[in-house]
Amino acid sequence: MPTNKLAVAVSPHIREDVSIRKIMYSVLIALVPALIGSVFFFGPRALWLSLIGVASAVATEAGIQAIRKVPIEVSDGSAALTGLLVAFNLPPGVPLWMPIIGSFVGIALGKQVFGGLGRNILNPALVGRAFLMASWPVEMTTRWIVPKYGTLSGIDAVTSATPLGVFKSMNTILADPAASLIEIQKANTILGKLFDSWGNLFLGNVGGCLGETSALLLLIGGIFLLWKGYADWRIPVGYLVGLGVLSWAFWGRNGLFTGHPLFHLLSGGVILGAFFMATDMVTSPVTPRGRWIFGLGCGIFTFIIRKWGGYPEGVSYSILLMNIVTPLIDRYTKPKIFGEKKNKDKEQKER
Amino acid sequence: MSITFKGGIHPPQNKVFTKDKPILALPAPEEIIIPLSQHIGAPSKPIVEKGDRVTMGQRLSESEGFVSVPVHSSVSGKVKDIKPWPHFSGESVLSVIIENDGKDTPCREMPAHEDWENLSPDQIRGISREAGLAGMGGAAFPTVVKLSPPPTKQIDTVILNGAECEPYLTADHRLMLEYPDEIIEGLRMIMKTLGVEKSFIGIEKNKPDAIKVFKNKTEKFDNISVIGIKVKYPQGAEKQLIDAITGRKVPAGGLPFDVGCLVQNVGTAKALYDAVVRGKPLYERVVTVTGKTLNNPQNLMVRIGTPVRHLIDACDGTKDPIGKIIMGGPMMGIALYADEVPIVKGTSGILVFSVTEADLPREKPCISCARCVDVCPMKLLPNRIATLIENERFQETEEYGIFDCMECGSCTYVCPTKRRLLHYIKWGKDEIIKRRNKEK
Numbered sequence: 094m095p096t097n098k099l100a101v102a103v104s105p106h107i108r109e110d111v112s113i114r115k116i117m118y119s120v121l122i123a124l125v126p127a128l129i130g131s132v133f134f135f136g137p138r139a140l141w142l143s144l145i146g147v148a149s150a151v152a153t154e155a156g157i158q159a160i161r162k163v164p165i166e167v168s169d170g171s172a173a174l175t176g177l178l179v180a181f182n183l184p185p186g187v188p189l190w191m192p193i194i195g196s197f198v199g200i201a202l203g204k205q206v207f208g209g210l211g212r213n214i215l216n217p218a219l220v221g222r223a224f225l226m227a228s229w230p231v232e233m234t235t236r237w238i239v240p241k242y243g244t245l246s247g248i249d250a251v252t253s254a255t256p257l258g259v260f261k262s263m264n265t266i267l268a269d270p271a272a273s274l275i276e277i278q279k280a281n282t283i284l285g286k287l288f289d290s291w292g293n294l295f296l297g298n299v300g301g302c303l304g305e306t307s308a309l310l311l312l313i314g315g316i317f318l319l320w321k322g323y324a325d326w327r328i329p330v331g332y333l334v335g336l337g338v339l340s341w342a343f344w345g346r347n348g349l350f351t352g353h354p355l356f357h358l359l360s361g362g363v364i365l366g367a368f369f370m371a372t373d374m375v376t377s378p379v380t381p382r383g384r385w386i387f388g389l390g391c392g393i394f395t396f397i398i399r400k401w402g403g404y405p406e407g408v409s410y411s412i413l414l415m416n417i418v419t420p421l422i423d424r425y426t427k428p429k430i431f432g433e434k435k436n437k438d439k440e441q442k443e444r
Numbered sequence: 445m446s447i448t449f450k451g452g453i454h455p456p457q458n459k460v461f462t463k464d465k466p467i468l469a470l471p472a473p474e475e476i477i478i479p480l481s482q483h484i485g486a487p488s489k490p491i492v493e494k495g496d497r498v499t500m501g502q503r504l505s506e507s508e509g510f511v512s513v514p515v516h517s518s519v520s521g522k523v524k525d526i527k528p529w530p531h532f533s534g535e536s537v538l539s540v541i542i543e544n545d546g547k548d549t550p551c552r553e554m555p556a557h558e559d560w561e562n563l564s565p566d567q568i569r570g571i572s573r574e575a576g577l578a579g580m581g582g583a584a585f586p587t588v589v590k591l592s593p594p595p596t597k598q599i600d601t602v603i604l605n606g607a608e609c610e611p612y613l614t615a616d617h618r619l620m621l622e623y624p625d626e627i628i629e630g631l632r633m634i635m636k637t638l639g640v641e642k643s644f645i646g647i648e649k650n651k652p653d654a655i656k657v658f659k660n661k662t663e664k665f666d667n668i669s670v671i672g673i674k675v676k677y678p679q680g681a682e683k684q685l686i687d688a689i690t691g692r693k694v695p696a697g698g699l700p701f702d703v704g705c706l707v708q709n710v711g712t713a714k715a716l717y718d719a720v721v722r723g724k725p726l727y728e729r730v731v732t733v734t735g736k737t738l739n740n741p742q743n744l745m746v747r748i749g750t751p752v753r754h755l756i757d758a759c760d761g762t763k764d765p766i767g768k769i770i771m772g773g774p775m776m777g778i779a780l781y782a783d784e785v786p787i788v789k790g791t792s793g794i795l796v797f798s799v800t801e802a803d804l805p806r807e808k809p810c811i812s813c814a815r816c817v818d819v820c821p822m823k824l825l826p827n828r829i830a831t832l833i834e835n836e837r838f839q840e841t842e843e844y845g846i847f848d849c850m851e852c853g854s855c856t857y858v859c860p861t862k863r864r865l866l867h868y869i870k871w872g873k874d875e876i877i878k879r880r881n882k883e884k
Contacts, residue, residue, distance in 0.1 A: 100768040100802040101534070101781050103867040105853030106795070107455060107611070107774040108805060111860045116813070211809035211861070325814070379814035379827060423828075430845040431683065431822040433696040 113210070116323050116374075117170030123314030124177055124369065130310040131303045134240040135185040139303050143180040146192035150176025153200040163209070171210050175199050178218035181304025181365060182409065183225070186236030191229065195221035215416045216373050219409045226409075237300040245300035247293040248286045255300040256360045260287060261405040267346075281346070287356065294359035305362040315368030324372035327381065331388020332367035332395075333358055339396040363395065366408035376416040383419075383426040390415045448674035449684040451821040453854045455611050455677055455775065457650060461734050461741040462614045467622055469745045470758050472519045472544050476749035477529050477786040479515070479539040480505050483584035486512040490540060496523045501551035501725050503576075504540050513576045513586045517542055518727035518747035520549035530782040532771045532791075539786070542749070556723035560629075565637040568720060575719035576726045576789070580711030581605060581616075581680070582772055584790030587712055591637050597701040602643040603689055604631050606658075606710045607673060607680030609648060610773025613793040615730040616710050618743045620647070620654040623714050624661050630713030631668065633720060638706060643668050644689050645710075650675045677775060678852040682707045684821050696848050711792075726789055731755065735796035737762045746787050753783040755794050767802030770795040775853045805862040816855035816865060822848050826855035830868040838875050846872055 131139040154172035158165045167173075179195040199221025207213040226233050237255055239245050244252050246259045254262065263280040266272050272280075293299050297307025305311075318324040337354035345351025357363070371377060371391050378387050391411045398407025481487035488505035492498060498517040505514045521544045528536035554574060557563055563571075569591050577587035593599055604627070608616040620627060635643055645662070647655050649672045662668040673679055673688055683694045685707060692703040700707055711729065718724040727748050734741040739760035746755060752769060756762070770777035771791055787794075816826040822845070829841045829849075846869060855865040 099766065099779070099781055099783070100797075100799075100804070101779045102768075102802075102804055103864065103870060104770075104772075104777055104779075104851070105775045105857050105866065106768065106770055106777065106779065106797065106802075107857065108862060109453070109455070109858050111815075111858065112862075113808065113811060113860055116860055209809070211811040322815075374813040375811050377812070379812050379817050379825065381817075427825065427844070428817070428823045430696050430824060430848050431687075432693045432698065432848075433823075433845070 113169045113171065117174050119321055119323050120174055120318060120369065121170060121177065123317045124181070124304070126310040126313050127181070127304045127307060127365070128177075130297055130307040131181075131185070134297060134306060135238045135303065136241070138238070139185050141189060142183060142185065142187070142192050142303060143177055145189055146180030146196050147173045147176035149193040149196035150179065150200050153197045154205065157201060157205040158209070161205070166210075169210070172200055175204070175217045175221070178370060179221040182218065182222040182302050182362065184233065184236040185238040185303045187232050191225060191232065195225045197221075198224040211375055213375055214419075215413055216370055216376050219370060219413050219416075222409050223413065239300060240298050240306070243293055243298035246287070247290040247299035248283070250283050250286055255405075256287060256290070256294060256356075257399070257405040259283065260356075260360070263287075284346075288353040291355045291359055294356070302362060305365040308359045308364045311364045311368060315364070318368065318372070324368065325377075325384050327384040328372045328377060328388040328391075329367040331385045332363070332371055332391045335389040335392020336363060336395050337392070339393060344396075344400060357396075357399070361406045362408040366412055367391070370409075371412050371415070376419060378419050378422045378426065380423055380426040380428055382428070383422040386422050386426065387415050387419065390418070446674040447671060447688050448676055448679060449687045449821055451819050451823070451854070452676040452678060452684075453819050453857055454675075455857060457675075458612045458734075458736075459614050459617070459650070461612070461736075461738075462732050462743050463617055465614075465618070465741070465743050467618050467730055467743045467745050470747070470750065470755065472548070472747045473750055473754045474544050475524070475751075476517070476519050476521075476542045476544060476747060477539045477751065477784075478504055478517065478542065478749040479529065479531050479537045479786060479788060481531070481537050482515065482788040483578050483586065483790060487538065488512055488514050490526055490538075492523050492526075492540065494523055494525055497521070498523060498542060499549045499551040501727055502553060503574075503725070507573065511586055511589055513573055513578055513588060515540075515748075516576055516725040516727045518749050519544040520547050521545040530785050532778050532780060532785050532788065534778075534781060552723070554719070554723035554725060557720050560633060560720045561636075563720070565639070568633055568637045568716075571720050572716060575715070575724070577712065577715050577719060578726070578789045579709055580715060580729060580789060580792065581709035582776065582790050582792055584788065587708070587716065590706060590708065591634065593638070593701045593706070598704055599638050599640055599701055599706050600642060600704045601690060601706070602631065602634050602638065602640050603685060603705060603707045604643065604645040604710055604713055605680055605682075605685055605707050606645055606647040606651070606654065607685060608651070609675075609677045609680040610775055610777075610793070611677070612734050612795055613732045613773045614734075615732045615743055615792050617651050617654055619714060619730050620651070620710055621657060624657050626714045626717040627710050628658075628661055628665075628668070629721070630715070630717035631708075632665075633716055634706070634708055634713065635667070640706075641667055645670045646673050646685055646689055647671070648673055648675045648679055677854065678821055678850075681821065681850055681852060683850070696845065729787075729789065729791065731787060731791055732793040733759050733796075734793060735762075736801070737764045737766070737798040738796050739763060748789060749786045751784045751786055752780060752794055755787070756783065756796060762796060762798070764798035764800070766796055767799035768797040770797065775857070776851065807863050808861040810863060811861055813860060815858040815860065819854045819858050821852060821854065822850060824849060826865045826869065827863075829872065830863060830865045833868040833872040838872055838879070841872050842876065846876070849873075
């Protein structure tokens with residue numbers, strides 16, 4: 094090669110040391126505290142499920158990339174992340190083959206059919222979870238494991254269900270006109286205890302999906318991601334504000350503004366969803382205003398599903414719903430260009 | 445609160461190679477190549493012929509049209525030829541080639557005005573055109589045009605740009621340290637020409653020595669304030685600088701005079717001083733010659749028309765084979781296709797990359813991370829514009845403000861999938877203009 098051959102390229106001539114790999118591995122690292130927590134609460138089984146989920150996702154991605162005859166890029170960590178999130182969304186007592194199916198569907202139907210990373214519309218991990226939910230609803234809603242030092246519900250009065258499960262059934266009793274006075278009193282007492290148990294919810298010493306129970310450990314990872322700039326703060330904040338305000342305002346037993354937002358924010362998969370799944374770059378809006386709308390929308394849908402829907406939990410479906418409208422949100426939230434005047438939009442429309 | 449704009453990036457500064465090196469005069473080479481086109485606008489017309497003897501500072505061309513200024517010989521000697529020669533723009537451009545006689549016989553065509561305060565604004569404008577002054581920050585826009593705003597635009601603020609936000613470059617920094625008095629006088633000339641009462645000198649805070657010098661030197665002038673601005677790229681872009689210092693936002697598609705401002709580079713102010721007080725046309729300038737692979741990076745006072753190769757040799761060559769030569773900084777500079785390209789009025793730096801540094805990363809599909817959206821100082825959606833252009837949907841990009849892009853390259857810099865966003869944007873602009881011209 095001649096030494097005087099000069100490279101000619103359009104500026105800029107330097108690039109930041111950032112890559113898909115760096116971002117994905119940072120997210121994986123951010124999930125490690127919650128993974129350690131889940132092994133602590135639910136035993137080594139949590140680790141096996143996670144590893145199987147990751148392995149299945151990576152194998153599926155590599156296999157499909159080989160079939161598609163495109164470069165095999167599983168080392169970028171994006172498939173591994175999907176696999177881990179699929180596992181995090183499973184009850185810890187499910188059979189070991191479930192994360193295999195979940196990750197396969199997530200990667201194959203949630204991501205590769207669209208053309209791979211960056212082209213998918215829906216969060217692949219949530220596609221996997223939705224598929225499992227529809228196919229094996231019993232396993233997905235009953236195979237809970239009692240945490241090592243606590244109870245499934247986080248309170249002593251009931252031990253048969255997760256906090257959100259208890260909450261749902263108590264509310265059903267309260268809404269039932271045929272319920273007896275004793276039943277109503279008992280339900281109210283249990284709900285009261287549930288709302289007071291937020292310390293357990295915060296630490297994660299309750300039943301639930303593998304990776305979702307400890308708000309504290311998830312927040313450590315989530316704040317790390319926000320600090321690195323690999324997740325946008327508007328989405329989790331919008332999500333928590335949306336769900337918190339609605340449940341506080343409209344979900345109290347004594348009228349407006351008597352609800353228990355802390356219970357709703359800390360129970361179920363809200364923290365995991367808000368910080369790690371709603372913030373998925375590919376499937377969330379790019380505009381700053383769009384991210385607010387996206388986060389708030391997730392919160393609103395979670396509230397609607399939890400309050401009126403058939404499921405006790407609504408995090409995954411609300412994120413999937415907002416994924417679908419992401420292109421639309423982007424289209425209608427185009428930022429105002431530097432120095433752009435309001436009437437410029439009108440001018441352009443007239444043209 | 446720090447004084448800055450919204451968006452922007454923090455690339456490694458790499459100014460350490462040259463920031464403490466005083467400006468050295470580089471002896472002129474045996475042959476000088478003066479391109480007749482050095483900036484946007486019409487090229488100038490040669491007024492010398494092959495075989496003519498010329499003196500240092502002699503005018504070689506006649507400007508044609510308003511947005512055009514003449515070029516001058518930077519040495520004394522003989523016109524060897526007038527022919528197309530490799531040019532930074534990527535094409536060959538008609539250039540006057542002068543054989544240096546090594547005597548540097550001065551021209552004395554332009555009078556010196558020690559008592560410049562007695563000159564009228566029009567006289568100063570005339571001198572700036574006669575001296576061939578053009579913006580020395582990079583774009584080399586003819587100074588006389590900036591000094592002659594349309595009568596409908598009232599300018600009330602002059603901002604002197606000492607931000608030098610491009611990584612690696614230290615030419616303006618050294619100039620500010622070594623010629624503060626000339627720069628301040630030049631600024632006062634600009635203020636007088638425009639009848640402006642208020643001015644600012646904006647300097648990024650990574651040059652505390654320069655800020656200190658200027659604060660001391662301007663103490664006696666009530667109407668000049670020195671402002672330390674946040675270190676962030678592209679802090680030295682006109683619209684961002686005006687926003688940071690005055691809070692005024694130049695309207696989209698508008699120019700600084702739409703908000704009553706005029707921005708000039710510190711180098712241009714010094715060149716104006718030289719032209720007016722010393723009668724010296726613009727035939728030399730400070731160039732930072734730098735790069736990790738250079739053996740001895742330096743700030744050089746270089747004659748316009750010196751081939752780039754000569755500058756690299758003056759820095760004792762490179763450690764590794766050269767992969768890329770960039771005229772300007774790493775963010776907005778132009779990669780040269782030949783090392784015989786001459787230095788022009790707008791050349792603030794020559795950046796040399798090794799073959800490894802010149803490697804282009806492989807591009808992958810967008811993952812919608814929106815980092816480009818977050819950093820864009822013009823608040824555009826670079827990802828969207830680039831995708832539309834990839835699909836050759838050029839017209840739609842106008843709605844997304846493609847022509848508001850100032851090509852700072854921040855979007856491309858931060859992209860984790862290494863998309864060549866600015867490449868697409870430039871292509872899109874070209875294509876749209878081509879199609880418009882076809883319609884006419």
